[in-house]
Amino acid sequence: MNTFPLFFKLENRKVLIVGGGDVALRKADLLSRAGAAITILAPDISTEIQALLSDDKHELIYKNYNKSYMTGARVIIAATDDETLNHQIHADATALNIPVNVVDTPHLCDFIFPAIVDRNPIIIGISSNGKAPVLARLLRARLETLIPQGYGKLAKLAGEFRSEVKRKIPTLTGRRQFWERAFEGQVSQLMFAGNESEAAAQLQADLDKIASLITEKHTENDISTEPQTLQNNIGEVYIVGAGPGDPELLTFKALRLMQQADIVYYDALVSPQVLDLCRRDADKVFVGKKRSNHAVTQLGINELLVNSAKEGRRVVRLKGGDPFIFGRGGEEIESLRAHSIPYQVVPGITAANAAASYAGIPLTHRDHSQSVRFVTGFLKAGAPNSNFKNFLNTDETVVFYMGLHSLARLTTGLIDAGRSSDTPIAIVSNASMPNQQVLTGTLADIAELQEKNQLPTPALLIMGDVVALHHDLAWYNLQNQQKNNNSDTTASNWLRGGTAATPKADHTSQQAHALLMVANLATADDGLEQLVIG
Numbered sequence: 001m002n003t004f005p006l007f008f009k010l011e012n013r014k015v016l017i018v019g020g021g022d023v024a025l026r027k028a029d030l031l032s033r034a035g036a037a038i039t040i041l042a043p044d045i046s047t048e049i050q051a052l053l054s055d056d057k058h059e060l061i062y063k064n065y066n067k068s069y070m071t072g073a074r075v076i077i078a079a080t081d082d083e084t085l086n087h088q089i090h091a092d093a094t095a096l097n098i099p100v101n102v103v104d105t106p107h108l109c110d111f112i113f114p115a116i117v118d119r120n121p122i123i124i125g126i127s128s129n130g131k132a133p134v135l136a137r138l139l140r141a142r143l144e145t146l147i148p149q150g151y152g153k154l155a156k157l158a159g160e161f162r163s164e165v166k167r168k169i170p171t172l173t174g175r176r177q178f179w180e181r182a183f184e185g186q187v188s189q190l191m192f193a194g195n196e197s198e199a200a201a202q203l204q205a206d207l208d209k210i211a212s213l214i215t216e217k218h219t220e221n222d223i224s225t226e227p228q229t230l231q232n233n234i235g236e237v238y239i240v241g242a243g244p245g246d247p248e249l250l251t252f253k254a255l256r257l258m259q260q261a262d263i264v265y266y267d268a269l270v271s272p273q274v275l276d277l278c279r280r281d282a283d284k285v286f287v288g289k290k291r292s293n294h295a296v297t298q299l300g301i302n303e304l305l306v307n308s309a310k311e312g313r314r315v316v317r318l319k320g321g322d323p324f325i326f327g328r329g330g331e332e333i334e335s336l337r338a339h340s341i342p343y344q345v346v347p348g349i350t351a352a353n354a355a356a357s358y359a360g361i362p363l364t365h366r367d368h369s370q371s372v373r374f375v376t377g378f379l380k381a382g383a384p385n386s387n388f389k390n391f392l393n394t395d396e397t398v399v400f401y402m403g404l405h406s407l408a409r410l411t412t413g414l415i416d417a418g419r420s421s422d423t424p425i426a427i428v429s430n431a432s433m434p435n436q437q438v439l440t441g442t443l444a445d446i447a448e449l450q451e452k453n454q455l456p457t458p459a460l461l462i463m464g465d466v467v468a469l470h471h472d473l474a475w476y477n478l479q480n481q482q483k484n485n486n487s488d489t490t491a492s493n494w495l496r497g498g499t500a501a502t503p504k505a506d507h508t509s510q511q512a513h514a515l516l517m518v519a520n521l522a523t524a525d526d527g528l529e530q531l532v533i534g
Contacts, residue, residue, distance in 0.1 A: 002129045007123065010075075013074040015037070015039070015077070016075075016077070017041070018041045019042050021044075025052065027103070027113070028049060029052060032058075033118070036074075039061065041061045042061075070096055074098075075098065076100045077101045086102045086105060112129065112130060114126050115136040115140035118152075119147055119151045122152055122155050126143070145252050148253070150191045150192035153191055154183065154188055157200060158183075160200075161203055165207060168210070168211040169211070170214075182206065187199050187206065234310060235262070235310070235314050236315070237315045237316075238257040239317045239323045239332060240316050240318050241254065241321060241347050242266075242269070243354065244355070244432040244433075245269075245430070246273075247273045247274045262279075263316070264278050265287045265308075265316070265318065267320050269288070270320050275318070298331060302332055305332060305341070306335060309339075321348055321350040321351045323345060324347070325374060329345060350374075351401065351431060352374055352401070352462075355431035355432075355460055356428075358432045359426060359436075359476070360469070361426060361470045368469070369396060370395050371397070372398075377410060386413060391419065392418050401460050403460065404457055411447050419443060422442050422443070423443045424468050425442060425446050425467060427440075428460060429455040429456055429458065430459070431458075431460075437455050
């Protein structure tokens, strides 16, 4: 190690910052969060610093530098743009044996400001020793996504119980096992879900239970070999929306629960990249359902979830898109509730949102569409959706899930029901993925264009005047073409005149089964299943 990481206690300790500009402001902001008593020394001090350090514990000195102001300082920061002055500050601080940091001058720094992940009292510092500060900040951003805010509250709760745990569990091994179970089990889940009082009650109950067992068995070793007696035998099920396929579109909570799962039941819609983010040693079971090929029936999936939870396992039901938009998440929850299985639901970006956003087609627009309707092309037991008269409102965007295989029937039915044959419509295939393709046309010609271009599933249809905006607002495929080809793509820019944007073949092969947006859309209702948003 080029430097050794240390954490300074600066509560009410004097920190001298020489400089009064933006750099000084950034350092003062960080140090004030640690409770430091900050002295700013500069002839000109910004109004932002004045506002930040308005508390009486801080001091603003509107004077030129003099080493006499170093007296009593715990650390010193030189934040001026005067190189000669910065060298002088470093020399004076070194003579007084006070740690000094000269901003953006690594060889004059006794200590380094790391990139910080703050989950107080959990603090993580990341440093590149001044070699690549931008990389350190990027790594911090990665950690921010992996470490939820609830960890700080969990640590505070542990601090409140630490003395009692030490008193009731006499051995170090026993205490370690107790805290491991608390941090990986129901206590942590309650805290992450925002149920702080319930988390505290659960921790107290767990502690009382283990203390009782210790009393009964007289030796803590007797119970350390029986962990199942110290925890709830019922596990928990997480119904997680995996989004459209791009792993960067996952929510923080989805990623956290995926990393905790003991077993994952995943759909055909879930991309390999998303599945790879699940815990490495978790069991992964495919339960996907395509239009006419169900690997496991819905009742079978419900039973798998219940049985796995009853075994005490943490179960992730990983579903493409959003669990509550044609995802049958409601049916799974009904089964869990019937068996008193605890569960959580994590929403995901549904296929309609992803397809529209990545195709540059706003689902609503003040000039073109005041509402959007999500519709499945097939109803329960594979019955086609033929309620075409419900889709004649020209001020509304209609998104058809599971409509590609019945495209001719849908377009003919809509026209026969009274929808103009000139109505714009788009097919979006593999939305958000590198092999995304889009085909635009009208109700009159889209079936013929699809017969010619053969866009693959997973795909959905977007119908309405907003589709015409795609020619000007499209960005994703053009962006990919520019990255891949570094060439002029104007001539083939995004389906003008009913042509298809064709990605490079290597992306298509890599992502062939990444996102099957129109899978598992069979519904529980006999009537039309749809979601209308005004």
